[in-house]
Amino acid sequence: MASWTLKRTHTCGELRATHKDQTVTLNGWVENRRDHGGLCFIDLRDRYGRTQIVFSPQRSAELHAKASGLRPEWVVAVRGVVCPRPGGTVNPNLSTGEIEVEAREFEVLNEAKVLPFPLSDDAEVGEELRLRHRYLDLRRRSMQQNLVLRAKLVQVMREYFAKHNFVDIETPFLVRSTPGGARNYLVPSRLFAGSFFALPESPQLFKQLLMVAGYDRYVQIARCLRDEDLRADRQPEFTQLDVEMSFVQADDVMTMLEGCVAEIMERVLGRKIDLPFRRMPFAEALSLYGTDKPDLRFGMPLWDVADIAKSCSFKVFTDALAAGGAVKGIAATGAARYSRKEIDELSTFAQGFGAKGVAWLKVEEAGLTGSIAKFFQPAELAALRERMHAAPGDLLLFVADKPELVHQVLGALRNHLAGKLDLIKDGEFRFAWVVDFPMFEYSNEEKTIVARHHPFTSPKDEDLAILEEKPLEVRAKAYDLVLNGVELGGGSIRIHRHDLQRRIFKLLGIGDQEAKEKFSFLLEAFEFGAPPHGGIALGIDRFVMLLLGLDSIRDVIAFPKNQKAMDLMTGAPGTVTPRQWKELHIRPEEPPKAT
RNA sequence: GGGGGUGUAGCUCAAUUGGCUAGAGCAUCGGACUGUCGAUCCGAAGGUUGCGGGUUCGAGCCCCGUCACCCUCGCCA
Secondary structure, three states: OOOOOOOOOOOOOOOOHHHOOOEEEEEEEEEEEEEOOOOEEEEEEEOOEEEEEEEOOOOOHHHHHHHOOOOOOOEEEEEEEEEEOOOOOOOOOOOOOOEEEEEEEEEEEEOOOOOOOOOOOOOOOOHHHHHHOHHHHOOOHHHHHHHHHHHHHHHHHHHHHHHOOOEEOOOOOOEOOOOOOOOOOEEEOOOOOOOEEEOOOOOHHHHHHHHHOOOOEEEEEEEEEOOOOOEOOEOOEEEEEEEEEEOOOHHHHHHHHHHHHHHHHHHHHOOOOOOOOEEEEHHHHHHHHOOOOOOOOOOOOOEEOHHHHOOOOOHHHHHHHHOOOEEEEEEEOOHHHOOHHHHHHHHHHHHOOOOOOOEEEEEEOOEEEOOOHHHOOHHHHHHHHHHOOOOOOOEEEEEEEOHHHHHHHHHHHHHHHHHHOOOOOOOOOOEEEEEOOEOEEEEOOOOEEEEOOOOOEOEOHHHHHHOOOOHHHOEEOEEEEEEOOEEEEEEEEEOOOHHHHHHHHHHOOOOHHHHHHHHHHHHHHHOOOOOOEEEEEEEHHHHHHHHOOOOOHHHHOOOOOOOOOOOOOOOOOOOOOHHHHHHHOOOOOOOOOOO
16 A cells, blocks of 8 residues: 555544634545535544535546545545535534535545445444454444443543552462352463463452552452353453452442442533442342342332231242242232233243242232132232232232242342333433342352352451351341442452451361462461451443443443354454464363364 | 244345245445435346255245354353
């Protein structure tokens, strides 16, 4: 390609009527050509905007003829004169719509083949195709807006934490694999046959060690890697705002983060939000909303109706209660109009979450109706209606089972129905802290208790006494930040004393030997004057996704993986040569077919 | 590993009960056009209906298998 001469003096988004009569040069992509045979218009686009270029045969027949050969997405440089548009042709939808540039000279910097898909935002293109040609997808205005907003958010974060004396410190990418938590991505060591580095699922241990080292306030925008199955809001590599502070209580960390979130909401979205955020104990979140990440943009809480149901003659309810289970329900506002088919669909939905089925009653002016109504005395039906604050037109849905399952199913049903019933207003943001998490939970898989957060989380002081006797009742100094039913992040006050950390490891079945082998550096560090400390990590991709009202994290990540964790553009992961295996002392079970 | 959905022209979609020479809009190409801005008008080209097998006189449609992608449970944040 020959060198080019027409270097831009302005961007495609900045020319206004005040630039009248100036000779300017613009560089950009041809968005569109409107060729009238006589006059010919080109929309020239860059990420700042769009400017109309006009080619007139009177001005230069030669230039005009050349311009008619331009095609969409060619890269061109245009020199011309800024002219106010003639009366009646101003485009109010365009920031540069008052003017146009009358071309005097242009050069084609690069041509473009016909694109595999249109770049206009109203064109809904299959995601597979978009990912395969991500560089084109990222050329679309909506994707550029997403990434620019993300950059702004990160910038505000950095400024906020710098202002509050945080030190931005990078932690390693090649780390030691430690037990528990997410599956690690592994990197074989060349110099140590059979040994592997892990890519960090989070900088957790390093940020704690930085507290031991006295940095007091640490922040990092950190990439985290987890080799787990993907979802719309989960990628194998994602970005966290990672924060750790010394000499703090849980409230200090939460307050610091609230300040950051409020500043982001104001400076990125221009919205004031109220502080402090609501703080909801885990137990309350679970019993009212069936989840530890409640969506507070709508009501429709779970109602416990065990006391009413225990005297009814519906065996499903009474059997569940007799087995130590729960019977709870939700009142779906205005859903009594649902057909039998729609209700069956709700039941199928619930079965996807492990429910055996869903019992239902319709609230009518005259009373409650439905197949299970006959199992209840009139007084019991009235009590149900009162308990659930039900109004005529509501559909009451019940699940009876083990408490965890009842919560899970009704929690999912609640979110599902909110969407179906259109209970959620666009552009609403409801933040809340969920606090007082249980320290431990029982793992059916491992047949033992495991840390709910991670094994460095401190128990609440008042529960220390029952740590060994009733571990499942011990609450942690842990907190999750929840936004619109999505877990944005979480953190905790950490254990900073060697003796307590050993007690916790012991409870978790991490023996002295294993603890020493895997975490000796941490335990040892705690013996050299570790300050009380705690912190939080906040998922930036999710935050940006929610701020933009998007459904997928992939739309706020420049180069995401697909659901199988492949990069459709580059083809990663790809095969490597036998020579590379040999250097790394590894051999695939089945050698890949030659490509 | 399980459940669900989708797959038809470059893109987005349609095709009634199995009757079809598989259509439309946009894009592309050619032509016309001096104030458009999703320009307009005329015309053309464009398809192994993801792939393989089966049922049938006949399959885009039904059956079996398989592949790809998405949502989801488990898992994980």
